[in-house]
Amino acid sequence: MTDKSQANEQRSSGTAVSPNAATSQLAIELVGINKHFGPVHANKDIDLKVTRGTVHGIVGENGAGKTTLMSILYGFYTAESGKIFVDGKQVTIKDSSHALELGIGMVHQHFMLVDNFTVLENVVLGAEDSALLQPSLDKARKVMAQLARDYELEVDPDALIEDLSVGGQQRVEILKALYRGAEILILDEPTGVLTPSEADHLFKVLKTLREQGKTILLITHKLREIMAITDDVSVMRQGAMVKTLQTKNTDPAELAELMVGRRVLLRVDKGESTPGDVKLEVKDLVVKDDMGITRVKGINFEVRAGEIVGIAGVSGNGQSDMLEAITGMRKADGGKLIVKGKEVVIKGDDGAAKLRDMSVAHVPEDRQELGLVVTFEQWENAILGYQDDDKYGKGAFLSIPAARAEANRHIEKFDIRPANNRLKVANFSGGNQQKIVLAREMSRNPDVLIVGQPTRGVDIGAIEFIHNQIVAMRDAGKAVLLVSVELDEVRSLADRLLVMFDGHIVGEVDPATATEAELGLLMAGVSSENKESAK
Amino acid sequence: MIVRKPLPRWADLVLVPFLNLTLAFLISGLVVLIIGENPLEAVKILLYGAFGYGEGLGYTLHFATNFVFAGLAFSIASHAGQFNIGAEGQAYVAGLGAILVALALDQTHWLLVMPLAMIAAGALGGFWGFVPGYLAAKRGSHVVITTIMFNFIASAFMVYMLNNVLKEPSNMAPESATVVNAGKMPQLREWWDYFGYSPLNVMFFVAILALIATYILLWRTELGYKIRTMGQNPNAAHYAGISNSAIVMIAMTIAGAVAGMIALNEVLGVQNRLVLDFVFGYGFVGIAVGLMGRNHPIGIALAAVLFGALYQGGQELAFMMPAVTREMILVIQALVILFTGAMEGLFRGPLEMMFGMLEFSKSDTKDDAAASSKS
Structure with missing residues (x-):
């Protein structure tokens, strides 16, 4: 404990190493690190x-081994050699508290915070100086004020974690690491949950940290x-490790190629859409969640045959609840859902x-959680949702050969690997799991395809394939509704783009011409249209 | 270096139960040793008593019949994600259906009584499973709580029925009238002398059919697919358009109906009348049978025979070795239930680690070989 408090005092007294003197020095060097998980050679x-x-x-x-490598550095795993x-x-880093003593702090993808504690309590948690809490809290309050000044990390120390925005919670995670004297910060996919403006603020903080001589390791797929x-x-x-480059000497195309091992099209190749009849129509839809909170506050849109309608927005603004309502998983609390001209009412x-x-x-x-039963084999998942179809067994019975044949068709058409319909779905990679779901839903040749987050946690190579499949559905005259928090994805796929914020559709933009700044503002809820629809 | 790997199927199905059982018997052996008897001798008597001669085997299989029904009642519900510990009460209430049909049709033929009694017992047992299922599906009550409560309600209800409704005025004991003709399930010894005086009856074949039917239901029908989907991932079931509440109610009803078959085996197969507490804890042992049998009909069949052997061999042991009292037999049975049921995961963790390490060293040598062949 005394080591840490000394480290704190050192930092707060402003004796940061000047960046110029430090550039010649290595903060971290890893040599010949090896790590297996069973048969998998992760590093x-x-x-x-x-x-x-x-x-x-x-x-x-x-699955490239980024997180494993960082976990070794943070003491979660021990390397076998290196x-x-x-x-x-x-x-030799024994565990995470040892890593902290060495000045290595980590900000996890999923925050490790106690929701009903205050910011201050979370910062002190695990770094208390004595059995009595008050002295530690008083000290932390002072240190936090200093950190906030130094790094633009303003957070109200007495706020409860659950009342903070996601960006605010992330700042608390960074504060926790700095309070423990971290000189080297590891951030694992930090922007996955942030709005564009929150991400901008994070980057500003990171730049300040760099200026103050901190070293930052940023894991990302963006x-x-x-x-x-x-x-x-x-x-x-x-x-x-394929290659280390200076960022200024490279470009995204080169990086993508290095990541995948072949050339990747970062933009989707698609022609003009030719919209036909309205297939899916939503009128004044209102949806409440299980807690009775209104999540979707009266939205209207329609999807025509042969077009992709994208819905962009930061996650948690009602998209999930809307998806549940228009796919029959949740009762609507108001409004109408009209499919191919017929109103659908959900009861049970x-x-x-x-x-x-x-x-x-x-x-x-x-x-x-929804699309797969991961403890089932692939062939059992190939008929999920369509188990009553007589194609897979007459009457009440289930024909295993018919279901396996269907599974094999999916494997072939969607290049699902490994090509083994007896393998449990949990043993497929994320991208292949997604292909299993897509193959099942697209093979039914539906009139309307509703897709949520089609490429979340999916490799770049598989993303390209999935995008092409979605465009192919459109070109085959299907109505496609695409909901995604990945801006690049909705922008490149959608023919029309709606933005959702706080349960409202706050605007429709042309994905080809809309700027990122324009979209970012809509997603953050600051626009004239928002004010109109919100009242 | 700690890697855990899910166990291979054979280890999960064979090795884990075997190790649990071995440990249970080792500790049981210690208990026998402490009271001054020879454990090996005890095992010999137990095995001979259970399998060594026709009457013993008959009793073993008769008990196993009860355990098959009870084990299935636990497992079918378990596949739908419901922890049914109400087989005891479900079987108890079902006894009412069995005896009423048998008494009414005592002057006909057992081939008529049997299916009708099965329907009546199944209906009452099924109802006793349906209500907790309904409460779980529609009201969010936990089936563990409700099925326990329903065991108590069944107990009180049956005492009332026996004392106030079914008891014959001339009889002092709280029991129903006795069936004498067609109401009795034919015992196998009527055809094969081999089974001596054991009460093994036609319900034994029903148990075998129930095992097969359960397999077909769960793995070869749409309903079974829905039940298993619901049990493995209720959210995915919901996504797939499977009504979670309907599946819970259906599975609990089937489970209760299957538990109800115990009533035919005991009431119409042995007692020939309805008596107090005829279920005798078979329903609870069914939980251990289901867990040990990994909720699979083949495993349940094997576990049921094991517990049948423990019941029958245990009685034999108490008779032959006076120092090993009936209470000691209960201790041994409890140890087996403890290690195979409640502490089923005892060896799982270490085994997973061991298999992880084996896997790891295997892949290691492979890599070394690859590396050396490269250089």
């Missing part, structure tokens, strides 16, 4: 040099962020079957 002979006082990006597809140098000294903030970038692929808890019968297919936002 193969990884070498990494991170210069002090820089922002160092680490990019790679899911050396770790921190500030030039070789160390190449735009790498280009915007990092000094150096290391690319990982299949457990190996099997409404999803009703919409499937009307040829509305649904690729859910959360494939593992």
Whole structure:
């Protein structure tokens, strides 16, 4: 404890190492790191040099070994071989508290905060100086004020965590690490949950931290962020370190190619849309969640055959509840849902079957929670939702050969790997799990396809494939509704783009011409249209 | 270096139960040793008593019949994600249906009594499972709580029925009239002398059919697919348009109906009349049978025979080794239930780690080989 408080005092007295003197020094050096998980070689002979006082990006597809490598650095895992140098000294990092003593702090993708504690209590948690709490809290309050001044990390120390925005909670995580004397900060996918403006603020904080001589390791799969903030970038692929580049000497196309191992089209190739009849219509839809909170506050839109309508928005602004309502999973609390000219009224808890019968297919936002039974084998998942179809067994019976044949068709058409319909779905990678869901829903040749977050947690290579499949559905004359928090995705796929904020549709823009700033403002709820619809 | 790997199927189905059982018997052996008897001798008597001669085998299979029904009643509900510990009460109430049909049709033929008694017992047992299912599906009550409560209600209800409705005026004991003709389930010894005086009856074949039917239901029908989807991931079931509430109610009803078959085996197969507490804890042992059998009909069949053997062999042991009293037999049975049911996960963690390590060293040598062949 005394070590830490000394470190704090050192920092707060402003004796930061000047950036110029430090640039020649390595904050972290990894040599020949190896790590297996069972048969999987998660890290193969990884070498990494991170210069002090820089922002160092680490990019790679899911499963490339980024998080494993950082977990080794943070003491969650022990490497089987290889050396770790921190500030030039070789160390063996035993656990995360040891990593903290060495000045390495981590901001996790999923925050590790106690929701009903105040900010101050969370910051002190685990770093109390004595059995009595008050002295620690008083000290933390002073240190936090100093940190807020130094790094623009303003958070009300007495606010409860649950009352903070996601961006605010993330700032608390960063504060926690700094309070414990972190000189090296690891951020794992930090912008996944942030609005564009929150992300901008985070980057400003990171830049300030860099100016003060801190070293930052940024794990991300968003190449735009790498280009915007990092000094150096290391690319990982299949457990190996492919290349480390200076950010100013590279571009997104090169990075994408290094990540995937082949050329990748970052833009979707699609022609003009030719909209036909209205297939899906939503009128004044109101939806409440399980807690009785109104999440969707009267929205209207329509989707025509042969067009992709995109819905953009920061997650948690009613998109999920809207999706549940228009796919029959939740009763609407007002308004109308009209499919192919017929009004649909959901009564019981099997409404999803009703919409499937009307040829509305649904690729859910959360494939593992909703779209799949991960403990089932792939062939069992290939008929999920369509189990009553006589194609897969007459009457009340289920024909295993018929279901397996269907599964094999999916495997072939969607290049699902490994091509084994007896494998449990939990053992497929995220991208292949998503393909299993997409294959099932698209193979039914539906009139309406509703897709939520089609590429969340999916590798770049698979993203390209999935995007092309969605466009192919459109070109085959299907009505497609696409809900995604990935701005790039909705912008490149959608023919018309609606923005959702706080349960309202706050604007419609042309995805081809709308600027990111314009969209960002709409998503954050600051626009004249929002004021109109909100009243 | 700690890696956990899900166990391979054979280890899950064979190795884990085997290790649990071995440990249970080792500790039971210690108990026998402490009271000054020879554990090996005890095992010999137990095995001979359970399997060594026709009458013993008959009793073993008769008990196993009860355990199959009770185990299935637990497992079918378990596949739908419901922890049904109400087989005891479901079977108890079902006894009413069985005896009423048997008494009414005592002058006909058992081939007529049996299906009708099965329907009546199944209906009452099913109803006793349906109500907790309904409360869980529509009112959010937990089936563990409601089924326990329903066991108590069943107990009180049956005492009332026996004392005030079914008891014959001339009889002092709280029991129904006795069936004498067609109401009795034919015992197998009527055809095969081999089974001696054991009460093994035609319900044994019904148990085998129930095992097969359960397999077909769960793995070969749409309803079974829905039940398993619901049990594995209720959200995915909801997404798939499967009504969660309907599945819970259906599964609990089927479970209760299956538990009701115990009534035919005991009331019409042994007692020939309805008596107090005829279920005798079979319903509770069914939980251990279901858990040990991994909720699969084959596993349930094996576990049911094991517990049948423990019941029958245990009685034999108490008779042959006076130092091993009936209470000691209960201790041994409880140890088996404890290790295979409640502490079922005892070996799982360490085994998963062991398999993870095996896997790991295997892949390690493979990599080394690859590396050396490269160089």
